[in-house]
Amino acid sequence: MNQASPPLASTDFTPVSTEKLAFVASETDDAKRAIEALSARYGNVAAEDADIIVALGGDGLMLQTLHAHMSSGKPIYGMNRGSVGFLMNEYREDELAERLSKADVTTIRPLELTARDETGKTHDALAINEVSLLRQTSQAARLKVSVDDKLRLEELVCDGIIVATPAGSTAYNLSAHGPILPISAQLLALTPISAFRPRRWRGALLPNRAQVDIEILEAHKRPVSASADHTEIRRVTHVTVRESSKVQGLIMFDSDHGWDERILTEMFRY
DSSP states (O other): OOOOOSSSSSEEEEOOOOSSSEEEEEEEEEHHHHHHHHOOOOOOGGEEEOEEEEEEEHHHHHHHHHHTTTTTOOEEEEESSSSOOOBOOOOOOTTTTHHHOOEEEEEEOEEEEEEETTSSSEEEEEEEEEEEEESSSOOOOOEEETHHHHHHEEEESSOOOOEEOOTTTTHHHHHHHHHHOTTOOOOOEEEEESBBBBBBBOOOETTTTOOOOEEEEEESSSOOOEEETTEESEEEEEEEEEEOOOOOOEEEEEEGHHHHHHHHHHHOOO
């Protein structure tokens, strides 16, 4: 039986030093102009010497920065200079140190993906948002799904399936009509993509300590890829997904518009 693990995400109100900042930016023109302006105004130290890393771009850059500094103890504060910014704060150049000193720090624990491909090779990857399995050809995928070693779906015929964290519940999971999860929820969303059989199965909410095993049936005829955020493994035959008990990242949000408020706002969109 799996042991209970810490919450997927929690908010820490301990003040963070704002003396040394490291800025990273995406390749957009807006992000490049922002890093020049902010570096001139606040200085820009190397990431390893920084108290806080400020990411200037969209959600993709935030995910890359979180992955790069996982378990470093350095919180990441994002400001939106990209096309999508659910994980980002509003971009403003003034009073940055004051904003950072008041920001909430949220601890997030990624998912661990272990995937075996058709050659028998094992691949490991981390996912902050979600692990997704997708069919690679015109043939629908056939999947066998177990949770904590108990078979739950003998056969799921679909385009794919998602295991999403609360952090990722508003991303691909939401597009696939999965539930939005509060960031402090100790839950994972298991969401099918275009399920054909069983037609009425819409997914499940699982405790964050659960282990999900997915076996790909007819893997040679109906190949499936597995993705953990930006890492993709082709032609997998079996995947295991669980929350990490060892790795964590830190993300910062302005105190007047924290992650819980963003989630609630998204829940009531129409």
